[in-house]
Amino acid sequence: NRRTGGEFGCKCGALPWELFTAMAASKEGGEGGSVGGAVAGGGMNVAVRWGRTSFSLSFAKPEEQTLYDLKSGIERETNVKRKRQKLVGVKGSKPNMSDEDERAVTLAACLKGLKPGKSIMMIGSVEEVLHQHRQEEDAKLRMADAVVDDFDIGDGDGLAIKCHLKIENIEKVRRRAEQAKIKVIEGNAPREGKKLLVLDIDYTLFDHRSTAERPEELRRPFLLEFLALAYRDYDIVIWSATSMKWIELKMKELGVMEGDAQGRFKILAFVDYTAMISVTTEKYGTVDCKPLGVLWHKWESFYNIKNTIMFDDLRRNFLMNPRNGLKIKPFKQASQNMHSDRELVKLGKYLRAIRHVKDLTKLDHARWESLMRKLKDKQDLSKRSSGEEAGGDGSGSGSGSQPPPPQ
Structure with missing residues (x-):
């Protein structure tokens, strides 16, 4: 599984991310x-x-x-x-x-x-413990070499496959909702009237395969600013296909929990692989996915199919909720893309633009960039129209106002 193989390095040689973020319980x-x-x-x-x-x-x-x-x-x-x-x-x-x-x-x-x-x-982290964990992770990576990496389904297949309509899958979600590990962050709780934003970690919030000297060098650009902006209108849940211990440590090393502690934003909860289910498809065989119904079951008074959106770099994770998922461009090769990746800036604006939409499933999130371009064109037209009205015939007479340039 790709989710256990992230690397984190230093000048003395590449070290797996998980080695750097060793467990606090064992003195790291x-x-x-x-x-x-x-x-x-x-x-x-x-x-x-x-x-x-x-x-x-x-x-x-x-x-x-x-x-x-x-x-x-x-x-x-x-x-x-x-x-x-x-x-x-x-x-x-x-x-x-x-x-x-x-x-x-x-x-x-x-x-x-x-x-x-x-x-x-x-x-x-202590060097000796790092070495031990490195050996363990190297063994996992060798075992995972034969596994298909980053497998995903085709664009539009989520609705076509119709996993979300099958009774056996709906029953799986019900059972999983009673067993899943959901760690609510102490002191944080759902807020009345807020929508729910569910975020993946690997390749969504950071590059888990590249090497670097510090965790911050693998963090997706503008992550903390994005979380602060999103928190205005959305409660935030982190859901990763890894174990709870790695979620906690990754979020700490990336500075997310520090931002939470400072009050810039709040993370409602962490959700790990135990909340996922496997569904069987004719085209792709058995596929693991993240059913949002697990979260809706826990917080049924706050969140539902109409007010939830999930960002993930893999479409397959939306199979049980194809109208609630937005496939984010994966953040890879951090050293090369650190200064050009603006995905979170654009998605932050998208979240603001749709914050008052009563039913998010009515939107085609696969076309979110097109929607934002149309919205921008509409805003530009409105600004130009306002300027022309203020300036009369646009010649500068009257109030002397000029139409604002296109933004």
């Missing part, structure tokens, strides 16, 4: 921590929590000691190399800093403004 990745108070002689204690491990670091001369010293101290305590440490909320800590750059930032400057009890975050 973590969040939380606090900055301790001053100590005698002008020193400083820094309390750090990493996953389930807590420890304290003492610095005698914070005005002279540096970010390099802080990271070195964390490395001694955790065995997480400095290059693999991500410190969130620490001023001056940036990705890909050289030793010289880290030594140029004093500890006092790093922690300036942080009060006792103020949380800092350290995310990182």
